[in-house]
Each structure stands twice: as structure tokens, then as C-alpha cells.
Amino acid sequence: MPDQFTLDLLPRFATALFATGLAIFGWRRRAVPGALPFAILMALEALWAGGTALQVSARTESAKIFWFKFEYFWQGPIIVVGLCFVLQFARLSWCLNRFTLGLLSAFILSGSLLILTNDLHHAIWLDFSADGMVYSLRGVGSLFLNGIGLGLALLNLPILLWLFIRSPQHRLPVAFILCGQLAVRLVYLFWITEINPEMPTNFDLFAVNFSSIMYVIALFGFRIFDPIPMARRTVIEQMREGMIVLDTQWNIVDLNVAAEKILGASAARIKGRALSQIVAAAPELRAPIGDAQTAPSEVTLGTGAATRIYALHFSPLNDARGFSLGYLILLHDVTKQKRAQHQLVEQQRVVATLEERARLARELHDTLVQATASIRMQAETANVLLARGDTATTRDCLARLADMAHDTHLDLREYIFETSAARAAEENFFAALRAYLAQFSQRWAIQTRLRVPAEFEQSGLGIAVETQLLRIIQESLANVRKHSSAHCAQIVFARAPNGVQLCIEDDGCGFDLARDVSGFGIRSMRERAQTFGGAFEIQSAPGKGTRIVVTMPDDPKFVIRHSDIHP
Known part of the structure; x- marks a missing residue:
């Protein structure tokens, strides 16, 4: 039980409960890439948030110092697990080989041992003082651990930026995660330098909550751990039918791998171009199609021995209010038939x-x-x-x-x-x-x-x-x-x-x-x-x-x- 209760404890315990809920959510979807490290990350942040609450509620200096050490103990694991989450989310799990995992485990184990045995060697903290907040005189070991931790934490940023550039469908969720990561990185920087800006509540609590909210938006808003959208994307990429998405001006905005093969060009080369320019040899597609009833049932592409016949399925894309957003064209090769x-x-x-x-x-x-x-x-x-x-x-x-x-x-x-x-x-x-x-x-x-x-x-x-x-x-x-x-x-x-x-x-x-x-x-x-x-x-x-x-x-x-x- 805490020694004293203040209103400042409510947001801290709320943060711990919020992180616990996210940990349970991620654990239930642990089969999806990135979900397991995310669940562990949220569980560790829940422990960290609980430690901050107990530090604030503690009355004695020794109790405050204990909970201060408790918070610091979880910093290394949080950074390492956060890096594993980002690597799996970016489909870079191959980086988590035995050698890499061994180095990361060595960082966590060495840091944990130094923290637990600090009273014997004072490599992490030389001394403490408590005046509402706990301040520490850092040792050489602390500077070493903080430097490695900051480097690992900053490594997340280029990985997420690489994913942002490489994968258009991940850009919005990555943008939200990047915002949360930047806030947490600032908190970590302030924490290792013992800077506490003047705010209604501690900046670390604000940043952790902000980061969690960004994760929630990315997880629930874009359902990155939901297997259904992932299954749909996989089906679209693996389907034999060519899928072409057009805007209202009949410009190509997206297409799958099969459509790239049919049109004989990569998506990067033909996105944004008019469909009539790409299929100039097919008179059926030179002009916009009015509706599904007037759409041609077949279209012939290619010349000579490369001529192929495709069954064409045309669908307008409308929003809930009936306004046109674009058009969908599916091309099924019926040459053999x-x-x-x-x-x-x-x-x-x-x-x-x-x-x-x-x-x-x-x-x-x-x-x-x-x-x-x-x-x-x-x-x-x-x-x-x-x-x-x-x-x-x-x-x-x-x-x-x-x-x-x-x-x-x-x-x-x-x-x-x-x-x-x-x-x-x-x-x-x-x-x-x-x-x-x-x-x-x-x-x-x-x-x-x-x-x-x-x-x-x-x-x-x-x-x-x-x-x-x-x-x-x-x-x-x-x-x-x-x-x-x-x-x-x-x-x-x-x-x-x-x-x-x-x-x-x-x-x-x-x-x-x-x-x-x-x-x-x-x-x-x-x-x-x-x-x-x-x-x-x-x-x-x-x-x-x-x-x-x-x-x-x-x-x-x-x-x-x-x-x-x-x-």
C-alpha cells in the first residue's frame, strides 16, 4: 500500500492500467509479427509506470530511492524490447539472429547485475538525494549503460523512416509510431540528464501516455495486428487476377503484382499515369467506362505471340454517401479457356x-x-x-x-x-x-x-x-x-x-x-x-x-x- 495518496497518482496508475490492457491485447495476437514484443513492451511500461506512482507516494527517502532504482531497472529491457518490436513490425526479423539477441541479452543482464549490486561497487550511482524528486550522482557504469541505451533507442528512428519510405501502406501508422517514439526519446534524454521541465505533471508521464495513444491509433485505427487486413493484402498480392485501382480521372493509383505483369511495367513506373497511355493498344479501355453495364466483358492486350485475352470486371468505387472515389478493374486471363x-x-x-x-x-x-x-x-x-x-x-x-x-x-x-x-x-x-x-x-x-x-x-x-x-x-x-x-x-x-x-x-x-x-x-x-x-x-x-x-x-x-x- 502507498504511504500517501495524492491526485498526482491517478494519471500514473491510469498509465499503468492502460499499458497493461495494451499488453493483454498484444499477447492475444502474439502470432502476428510484432505483436509479442509489443505485448512485452507494454507490460514493462506498466511496471515502469507503477514504479513512478509508488515513488511519488513514498514518504521516506529510502523508499523513494528504492522505487527510483526500480524504475531505472526497467529502462534497459524497455529499450531492447522496443527495438525488437520495431524490427519485427518492419519485417526485419532476420536481424534478430543469435548474435544480435546475444548482444542485447548481454546488455540487459550486465545492466541488471550492476543495478542490483550497486551497493558493492557504486558503478551506477555514487549517491542519492531526495527532495520530492530523487536525484542521483551517476557513476561511470551509468554513463556507459545510458549511452548504449540512447544509441539503441535512436536506432528505432532510421528503421521506421526506412519503412515509411519503402511501404506506402504503412506510412500513416509509422508516422504515428514515430511521433510516439520521438516523445519517449526526449523523455529518456531528459531522464538521463535529470532535466525536469516545468509542467503541470512530469514530462515523462505525459510522453509515455502520448506514445501509448500513438500506438493505440496505429494499432486500432490501422489494425496492423489484425490478420484480416493482412490476409486481404496478401490475397491481393498473390491473386492471379490483375487488379488496377483508378481515380476519378482514370489515372492509375494502385495495382497488384499480377497487374504489373499484365501491363508489362512496374507499379513505380506507371502509378499516376492515365490508363489510356498504358493500354493504348486496347481500344476498349482508351475512354472512361460509364458503368458496369456498359463495360466490355473482354479486352485483348499484347501483339503477336504475346497476345492475351482477359475477362474484364469493372466496379465503381463510391463512399457511404454515394460520391465517386474511383474505379476498380479486375483482369482475369482467359486465353487458355x-x-x-x-x-x-x-x-x-x-x-x-x-x-x-x-x-x-x-x-x-x-x-x-x-x-x-x-x-x-x-x-x-x-x-x-x-x-x-x-x-x-x-x-x-x-x-x-x-x-x-x-x-x-x-x-x-x-x-x-x-x-x-x-x-x-x-x-x-x-x-x-x-x-x-x-x-x-x-x-x-x-x-x-x-x-x-x-x-x-x-x-x-x-x-x-x-x-x-x-x-x-x-x-x-x-x-x-x-x-x-x-x-x-x-x-x-x-x-x-x-x-x-x-x-x-x-x-x-x-x-x-x-x-x-x-x-x-x-x-x-x-x-x-x-x-x-x-x-x-x-x-x-x-x-x-x-x-x-x-x-x-x-x-x-x-x-x-x-x-x-x-x-
């Missing part, structure tokens, strides 16, 4: 071509081969009838032969026409389909109408789906031309759940589904849809036209059989 996508499309094209060749071979076999066989049979029949002298029947047979040859000729022309349309559809499906429908209407005097959603126009349906749907449309219109006596046919594309729906409808004579659904054309269309995982439905009735509905998945699965390729 684009190449793989291109290769997949080419593979789909090859597979679709093989499948189509197999189908065309079957169709030619089932149609043209049968037609030519029928022509041959009619010719042989006409020859037999002519040999018998039955000219009337021969004439009828030759008329049928001419009609069959004419129909076969039309089928061949239609086959060539449809094949040409299929080749054009590989480049632009809907443009080729419109051209095909226009020529179909002109050739056969059957009006056609086409309805396509805008999303299909922009993105297409994929080579596999487009190839099959075009053949289904061609086969359906061939049936309309040959059998329905229709005046109009309507082709409608629509979005179906997880796929595409095609509806082909005509105003022709229709037919009875119960009697005639096994024709080659219907069988071919159903097979095309089902082979690729789709569905085929036909609706018709005599005098009510015909309606065909085909549903194809977005990601069709090719089912290619050996018999399909080699009929």
Missing part, C-alpha cells in the same frame, strides 16, 4: 460433319438410290412393252419414267441447294437460314416467316445444334413443298428450359397421324433430334395443317455409332 473453347468448337464441327455425312449417305441411299432403281425398272418395263408392240402402254410407262426422272432431278437440285445452305450456316446460322428461306419462297411460291429471339441472334446455338436444326427445317419444308399444298410456313425459335425450342408450322392440308407417321422424312427428323438428346413432336390433322416441335438441349451429347459413319 478461349483456346480450349475454340478447339472444342472445332471438335464439335468435325463430329457434326462426320455425323452429317453418315446421315446424308443414308438419305441418299433411301431416296436417290431407290429413285434411280425405280427409273431403271420403268425403263426395262418400257423396253419389254415396246418389244411386244404395245405402244400405248409403252407411252404411259415412258411418261411415268419422265416424271420420275424430273422428280429425281428436282430432289438433286434441292439437295445441292440445301448442302450449300448448310455450308453457309457454319459461318452465320441465322443469316444463312434467312437466305435459305428467301430462296425457298422464291423457288416454290410458299411464303415463309422466321422469328428468332435477340439472345439467339447474338450468341448463336452452337455448331452441333445449328446443324441438326437446319436439316430438320429443310426436311420439314421439303415435306411442305411435296405434300401439304401450303401457302405459308412459319419457323419460330424460343427459349426452352435448359435448351432451345423450334416450332415449324404450315397451313397445308395436313394428314392423319394414325395412318402416316412412318415416312422417311418424319423418321429422319425424329432421329436427328433424339440422337442429340432432344425431343421431337408432330401435330397434324386432315385440313388443319402440320405443326412440328423440336426441343434440343444447350449442351447436346453426340451419339455416333460405327454404323452411322459406315452405312
Whole structure:
């Protein structure tokens, strides 16, 4: 218990409690670089502040001298631990090797032994006097320890200045710590020279509190011991996506390592420059982007073999009041995905071509081969009838032969026409389909109408789906031309759940589904849809036209059989 209580004790004990709280805070986060020495530093300052309070409260001269020695005892450890904290905070832990730690430990141990055994050799203090404050007559050992302590204390300043210059994100917390360090260094200088300026309270107490407040601002305000901001910074620096931060004038203010590699320049060289100057070869980024909706989804950078494609994500940066602070651009390299996508499309094209060749071979076999066989049979029949002298029947047979040859000729022309349309559809499906429908209407005097959603126009349906749907449309219109006596046919594309729906409808004579659904054309269309995982439905009735509905998945699965390729 103190011998006497004065109001001057309150701020001293408050300082001790404050330092104790900071020590507990640092200890709980001791896994973070710098937190453990900070916790020890605050614990030592709490002991020192408690010693100053007990010195003031002591009544006898011997008690005051004891607590004076107690304060002095902690000066060396405080300086050494403070240096360790600064080194770890500046990521210079490699300096704390065995040799360095041995020297620092030797300084603490030698100082402690000299203080504890001073009555035997008086190397630290020759004599004391107490008049409210304790004054000492210093010995040679005290001058030696104070000189080393002052040198170690001043060593913190260049380390913090180096960190201030080297690391922009640490500048503000380092500035606050520097202010606290300067105040404490002045206190230490006044203490070793026994200067006590005229102030309402002792300057040492004011400086320690000021230093602690600066530490609190740096710790809590900038969360230098909080692993979350550190984790975020680490993620930003290690992320594969390039991150570019722009101000409201589209000047580069920050970027991560990945962005430096993408732009081919260091951050120090391009910070402050306009983005349009750095990516002059990318027209998408030459002018400011209005909002995320108008931002380009991709941007191409580099030339020749170094060309890369990046997915671009654009985000405005606004404060809590909605005022613009700048913009954030993320660049994700999708070059490999684009190449793989291109290769997949080419593979789909090859597979679709093989499948189509197999189908065309079957169709030619089932149609043209049968037609030519029928022509041959009619010719042989006409020859037999002519040999018998039955000219009337021969004439009828030759008329049928001419009609069959004419129909076969039309089928061949239609086959060539449809094949040409299929080749054009590989480049632009809907443009080729419109051209095909226009020529179909002109050739056969059957009006056609086409309805396509805008999303299909922009993105297409994929080579596999487009190839099959075009053949289904061609086969359906061939049936309309040959059998329905229709005046109009309507082709409608629509979005179906997880796929595409095609509806082909005509105003022709229709037919009875119960009697005639096994024709080659219907069988071919159903097979095309089902082979690729789709569905085929036909609706018709005599005098009510015909309606065909085909549903194809977005990601069709090719089912290619050996018999399909080699009929």
C-alpha cells in the first residue's frame, strides 16, 4: 500500500492500467509479427509506470530511492524490447539472429547485475538525494549503460523512416509510431540528464501516455495486428487476377503484382499515369467506362505471340454517401479457356460433319438410290412393252419414267441447294437460314416467316445444334413443298428450359397421324433430334395443317455409332 495518496497518482496508475490492457491485447495476437514484443513492451511500461506512482507516494527517502532504482531497472529491457518490436513490425526479423539477441541479452543482464549490486561497487550511482524528486550522482557504469541505451533507442528512428519510405501502406501508422517514439526519446534524454521541465505533471508521464495513444491509433485505427487486413493484402498480392485501382480521372493509383505483369511495367513506373497511355493498344479501355453495364466483358492486350485475352470486371468505387472515389478493374486471363473453347468448337464441327455425312449417305441411299432403281425398272418395263408392240402402254410407262426422272432431278437440285445452305450456316446460322428461306419462297411460291429471339441472334446455338436444326427445317419444308399444298410456313425459335425450342408450322392440308407417321422424312427428323438428346413432336390433322416441335438441349451429347459413319 502507498504511504500517501495524492491526485498526482491517478494519471500514473491510469498509465499503468492502460499499458497493461495494451499488453493483454498484444499477447492475444502474439502470432502476428510484432505483436509479442509489443505485448512485452507494454507490460514493462506498466511496471515502469507503477514504479513512478509508488515513488511519488513514498514518504521516506529510502523508499523513494528504492522505487527510483526500480524504475531505472526497467529502462534497459524497455529499450531492447522496443527495438525488437520495431524490427519485427518492419519485417526485419532476420536481424534478430543469435548474435544480435546475444548482444542485447548481454546488455540487459550486465545492466541488471550492476543495478542490483550497486551497493558493492557504486558503478551506477555514487549517491542519492531526495527532495520530492530523487536525484542521483551517476557513476561511470551509468554513463556507459545510458549511452548504449540512447544509441539503441535512436536506432528505432532510421528503421521506421526506412519503412515509411519503402511501404506506402504503412506510412500513416509509422508516422504515428514515430511521433510516439520521438516523445519517449526526449523523455529518456531528459531522464538521463535529470532535466525536469516545468509542467503541470512530469514530462515523462505525459510522453509515455502520448506514445501509448500513438500506438493505440496505429494499432486500432490501422489494425496492423489484425490478420484480416493482412490476409486481404496478401490475397491481393498473390491473386492471379490483375487488379488496377483508378481515380476519378482514370489515372492509375494502385495495382497488384499480377497487374504489373499484365501491363508489362512496374507499379513505380506507371502509378499516376492515365490508363489510356498504358493500354493504348486496347481500344476498349482508351475512354472512361460509364458503368458496369456498359463495360466490355473482354479486352485483348499484347501483339503477336504475346497476345492475351482477359475477362474484364469493372466496379465503381463510391463512399457511404454515394460520391465517386474511383474505379476498380479486375483482369482475369482467359486465353487458355478461349483456346480450349475454340478447339472444342472445332471438335464439335468435325463430329457434326462426320455425323452429317453418315446421315446424308443414308438419305441418299433411301431416296436417290431407290429413285434411280425405280427409273431403271420403268425403263426395262418400257423396253419389254415396246418389244411386244404395245405402244400405248409403252407411252404411259415412258411418261411415268419422265416424271420420275424430273422428280429425281428436282430432289438433286434441292439437295445441292440445301448442302450449300448448310455450308453457309457454319459461318452465320441465322443469316444463312434467312437466305435459305428467301430462296425457298422464291423457288416454290410458299411464303415463309422466321422469328428468332435477340439472345439467339447474338450468341448463336452452337455448331452441333445449328446443324441438326437446319436439316430438320429443310426436311420439314421439303415435306411442305411435296405434300401439304401450303401457302405459308412459319419457323419460330424460343427459349426452352435448359435448351432451345423450334416450332415449324404450315397451313397445308395436313394428314392423319394414325395412318402416316412412318415416312422417311418424319423418321429422319425424329432421329436427328433424339440422337442429340432432344425431343421431337408432330401435330397434324386432315385440313388443319402440320405443326412440328423440336426441343434440343444447350449442351447436346453426340451419339455416333460405327454404323452411322459406315452405312
